[in-house]
Every structure is written in structure tokens, then in C-alpha cells.
Amino acid sequence: MADAVVVGSGPNGLAAAVVLARAGLDVELYEGADGIGGGLRSVPLFRDDVLHDVCSAVHPMAAAAPFFRAFDLAARGVELRHPPVGFAHPLDGGRAALAYRSLEETCAGLGADGPRWRSLMAPLVRHSPALVELLLSDHRRPPRDLSVLPALPALALGVLRHGTALAGHRAAGFAGEQAAALLAGVSAHVVGPMPTPVSAATGLLLGHLVHASGWPLPAGGSRVIAEALARDVRAHGGRISTGRRVDDLRELRGTRAVLLDLGPKEFLRIAGPLLPARYARQLRAVRYGPGAAKVDFLLSGPVPWADPRVGLAGTVHLGGSRAEVFRQENLVARGRRGGRPFVLVVDPAVADPGRAAADGVRPLWAYAHVPHGDGADPVAAVTGQIERFAPGFADTVLAARGVPAAELERYNPNYVGGDIAAGAMTPRQTVLRPVPRWDPYRTPLRGVYLCSASTPPGPGVHGMAGWFAAVAALRREFGVVAPPALAP
Template structure:
């Protein structure tokens, strides 16, 4: 395919065999797949390489203990897939991917059987929070009103002003109140404070901070809007839909191929890497300018996630039965306890009461629980690189709020934070966010460049969660990197349509 070479600023030339595709994508997580879809839909000849034996990265699902029970291996709940611009245009529903919404998006149980409950319905949430209901409404309702613009701003490439002039004020004052020590003074009762702290803890870092507040506001308001869905049959359905669209537009996928040298693709016009800084350095370090290399080497990683997959005989016996209607459950105690535990873990201190996320996907997808068995998914936040098997630790945390849970466990498999990096090399030390989510690394991710997806090597782009806009199954890092490559390397300035094509996957 012959296309004009885009003009642009002078960059260091990539070390440059035979016929080669126009573009190559390395890594098939949601961002790599998104990038591949965009490039193929633009008419380019594209090949995708994946080190594992199947595509998907954090979107893999498979049976672990029984052939008829599917477990999500990494991501299980997908608020970003329901809200991001890429997936809005890609239209998962039209491709047969069902995003199933529980009545309660997330819950946060407390001692004594109390719990904060984030219903999809804002009215029901506020009613359940009693005296704090009006405060919760005042916090969330304006964000819900401006939701699309808010999502597009926070899931942007951080180079453009907001399209909605109200957003800086709405975000600024809320981040100030909930991302500083003022956070402990915003609610009268324990439920509302814990409810917001639990969702903010998805930042996986010290709390409270402006970054944790921004994450809490983004995910928190979506709980009352497009929701926190699980995927019917497992998260891998999203990866399959992306891969099917890519191959339907001429793309070719190579699995079981771990790339060891960037020069393998020296004749392709564009190379997009769904790799973190550590992996990029592994395949390209000798060719990178010293300053840029030092920038990547100084990239910070956050705490790790230790995963437990359970096969259980019955639904989790929560002390508060309403918690059992939530798709996601946060275990961390009071707001102050969540702040303390997350801050300690971010400092490398292992505790006996870590913050834990629990998902029972069959709450929204009953087909995941055939007969007398159902999957339960859980993560604990632990220090980066922690090598402790988490099964006993996580089981004890669930048992504290669901007495008798241990008796329902048929089988369990633990993966330490250290082992998470073996599953996916982008998860350095078990950091599933592919880099600490701090205010600095939200704006400068992975290094200081006007275009965060470009590199000093001609035609080489980064598109992993280590680039803007950061972690989550949203596809936007891949989307932005692909648009940049189309513009700079091929002179193509119009984004291709992502809508399903009648008669094709």
C-alpha cells in the first residue's frame, strides 16, 4: 500500500528486512487491540504480535477449576468499557457483547452489618445514606449531568482543554474537598465516607490525594450513570470482538511471539507498542537517546495487586444481604481505615487488613453460576513485588464481613503480586495500573513530551496504560496512539469510523 509520508518534527531515526506490513502492533491488551482496529480500519496492512498464546492481556477469561465455570483472569468489571469514546463508537452491544448491570454498582460493608450502597439509581443511593443523602446528591448529580464531557476529559490525551466550560469548576472544588485532609470532614455518617473512599482506592496509592479524588469522582459518578457492568460470559468477549473486527479488516494476529528486538520491524512505517517503559527498554534501550532512556528508567510503579480466584458453592453470605446485590464489593473498613491502609501499602508496608475488591459476576450474569458452583474474583492491594500467597489473607478479609464464606469455598488459586508480572510483564511488581497513578504521572505519562504516545524513534509509538490517559479497559491509549501514527507517518488526518459494518464482525 502506497501512502504519503507525513511531515513532522525531526526525530531520532529508528534502527532500520523483505516485505513488511505498513504497521505493527506489539501487545494485545485492550489498548493494543484498539490501536490495531483503528489502523486496520484506516486501510493499512497491519500485523499484531502477542507473547501469550491468546490475545486479550487484561481481558482474558478461562475455566480454572471446572470446565463449565469461567473466571476472569484480570479485569472483571468494566465501567470504562461502558463509557469511553472508543467503545461508544465501537458499539460492543451491536457486536453481541452484553454489558450486564447489577442493581447496585458497588457496596462497602462496615462493621456491625452496616454498608454503603451505590445503587445505579441515584435516588435509592441517597435514600440509603440518610442524612448524608443530600451531600451525596450534591457531589454526584452535577457530574452525572456533565458525564460525557467529564469522561472524555479524564480519558483524553491531556493536550486539549475541556469541551464543557463547567468542568474545571466542578472538578476543581471537588478534588480540593476530597483529595486533601478535608476529605474526612465531608460526611456526617460512616457509610458515605467509606463508599467514596472505596471507589477512590482504585487509584491504588496513597490517600487522600488529588489523583485518588479524581479517580473516585470519575468511577463514582459512573456508578449512577452507565454503570459498572460485567460482561456476559466473561471479559474475554470484549477482546474477541476487537480481534474479530481487526481480522475482518485484513489484520493478521501472531500469538506466542515475544518480541526481543525492535529492529525486527525496521521496515514497517509505524510500530505501536502496548508495552510499559520496562518492556520498551528491554527491546529498544540501545537505540534510545540517553535523556529519554533516563526518563523511562525513572518511571514510578505503584503498589501491587495479589489475586485470588475462588470456586464457591453458594453466593457469598454477606452479613448485610443487600451487599450480595452489588456487582463489586470494597472491603476496607471506615474511610479513615481505607486511607491508612492504602497509604501504608504505597510505602511498602504489608498489613494484615489490606484493601480488597471482590466481584461475584453471577450477581449480574447468572449464567456464570451453573448448578452448585460459581466464580468469585478478588484482589488485595499489597506492596509492590510482594511474593506472599494471598489466599489466606483475602479469605480472612471476606470472612470478616461474610461469616461462613470459608465454608463455601470449593477451590481457590492465589497469585502473588510478584507472580502477576510473570502473567503480564507490563504489571511490574504486580502493578496492574502499569505505573503509579499520581497527579504528575497522570499529566506526564510515561515521560515529559507534548505527544505522550510518541517516542524519539521515527514511527515508534507507545500505547499501553503507561501512557495517557492511564489504566482501565477503555482503549483510549491505543486510540490516541493510532491516530497520531496515522497523522504523522501516513498523512491521514481523519479518524476512521469504528462503527460495526453490516455483514462483518
């Protein structure tokens, strides 16, 4: 039996396996699906020469997170490509707000709200690495890098102004529609009610990154990140088995450390009879958020955006005005259908022309936020929302595949009811994930740790939950105090 077994090959499971294997342990990783990656999978859906990212597509965290900065994707042959515009937010009437890598260029396009956007983002950009380390921490300890301290007042003020009832008041926020919509769109990545302190913090984290390390796409699709992590595991003696589903934790008896890239529901499925009653009740009480319904399009050419500048963006947020985004996200959070969905669109070929075929056919990635467990096919609703800001879009669609939120859980059991955050991002559950414990990765079962997005710091392709869980296991189970280096 191996020294350590990792169950699940999402980014956190792979990160945990990297750390454990580099520490000199004999590591096995089990993945229930036929391929590795979890949220990092790219496959041909309609044509062999066109790859579609079936879960995540854009990776600001892969460029910014401490784990990936140390792992050094570029040195491992992974090229993170930056689109001309990080993200865009079209509005009715052919207008759009654009977030460029350059803070000054972004501010210049926001008119009278340019100085307000600068005052909001500039302090965060100046201290970005330390701020990211703080926000992607285990949420249990004070910041290690004290250079973040000058950014904290700006962060707190931004959360107050844009994460409370003040968000609707011009005196506290933005005077115009474009900047307000631009921030609301990026804040909606929280996939929950708005405005809240968590939605504002999400918007400030992701929003400032576009002006710092950027919002890149990996050349060749998201799968190349998973492949780089897997190569490192194997290079240090680790073994990876796909199609190996664990149905009972007792199958892994004899292993000194078991790290589970699983959410609470899956943990209960494989370990329920072994868990203390109180801990099991706490896991069952975990709240899940709204769902994501996925649509993969095959297009004959670029999206015909009403504002052609939107075609320079790797990511596009479709939700209309700030008020409309808030209204729709709150409707969905209450479990109600109706209205026009908030939609995220990614056009990979904007940053990576190789993603388009020789005849110009290209993939388009889209998510819609829908009520938890919604079973409706999202293709028509998503097509209609894109068509609203890109008249003629439907004429470019050669094929489409819709995956309702209810079916997304079949693709990845951690996405309960289509909740890609693996647990609602409420203020309580953002910090106390998945249950209130000082060490959120260690479970009551000896040698068993959780390392999924259901633990801090939460969702995203950052690898930090895997890092924290692996470091905890090394220290407690093997007496290894100094974590291994991650550089190639």
C-alpha cells in the first residue's frame, strides 16, 4: 500500500499529489473518470480538430496563486496567453465596458468613473501578490506577508461600498452605468446573492487581477495545466489510475494518509458509517448555491458583437446593467426561474488562435447561472442572451451542446445541483468550509484529509486547498515540517 493516496484529480487533488510526491512519499492518485483534470478537461465534442473546455476555461488564479507561481507553469511548457481585453461587459444600445490589462487604459474608457475605478483598483494592484496570498489563505492565520497591510483599507472600503446596500448609491460607488456594470459582472462569479461582502470581495480579487497578473487562457486548453501537474507527480514516482472509483473509504485501509478531493456529499457517500454523528450532521448541513448550466458552441466564425471591441475580450459577462445583474442573481439565489440569465462567455481563439480550425470554425464556451438543480436545457436561453448583445450570433452556430445544472453533478459529483463552487459562498461558509474546525482539512478520521474546493480558500483553479491539506498531512502523519520546493 502507498504511503499516501489522493482521491480525485481536480486541480487541488493534483496539487496535493505533487506536494506529497515531492516530499519523497510513495503516492497513488485515483480518479473515477476516464481522464484526469476534474475542472481542467478539454475534449473534442463536435469535430476532432476543435477542443472544448468542458468546465473551466480562463485562469487568472493559475497566473496569480502562490502554488502555481512556485510550480512555474511557463517553465513546464504551459503558455498562459493574455487576450487584448481581459474581460468585457456589453450593455444595451451597442455600448460596452472593457477591462484591459492596463489600468490606465481601462480608466480612460470609463469616462467620469475612471478616477473612481483607479482609486478602487490601484492599491490592490500595487500589492497584488501579498493580497492574493491573503485571500487564498486557509483563513485561519494572520497574513505572512505584511506588505499587504497598505492594501487592506482599500479592500475594506471597496467591500463596504460595493458589497452592502451602499452599492446602489452614486455617492458611495460609481456615477455611470459602465463601471458599475463592469464590477457587477466580475463580482457575479460568486454565483450567489448580490450585493454581499463575499460578492464584493470576489469582484475586487478577480477585478484587480486583470490589471496585475491578468486573465489568461492556457494555449491548448485547460487540460494542459492538469497534464503538467500529472507529469510532475509521475516524475517523482507517483502513480495515477483513471477509471478507479472509490466507493468505500475502507478500501484504502493501511494507507497512512488519504487526501480526498471530494465535497461533503461524496465524503459522506464513501465514509458516512465511519464518521462521528456530529461531524456527519455538519456535513449534511452544508448549503449549496445556485447552479451553472453549461453550453458548448461550435461556431463558423467570431461572435458578431454589436460593439466590435468586445471581440477582443477573452471573457465576456452578459447581464446588462448593475441593477439587472443584481436582480437576476438574487432571483436565481432564491431558486426562482425567470428573467434573462447572467451568462459568462469565453472565446478561446481570441487569445489562442490555434483553438480555431483551419477553416475558421471555433469553439465558444458559456455558462448561465440558474437555480440549484435546475433541469432545463440552457441552449435557447444562453443563445438568446448572447444574441441580445451580438445580433446575428445564432447564424454562426453550427452545433451546440447544453448541460443542465442537474446533469453537471453527473460530470463531477462535487458540483451538487450544478454548484460549481462546491458549497455556497456565504460569509460563514467562505471561512468555515466545510464545517467549523480549526484545521478545515483534517477530518475526525485518522489520517484522512479533505482537499477540495469545499475547503478554504474555496473554488477556483489555484491548487491552494491541495497545498494546505498536503502540508498538514506531511506535518502530522509523517513529521515533515518543511514543505518541499515546487520549482521544476
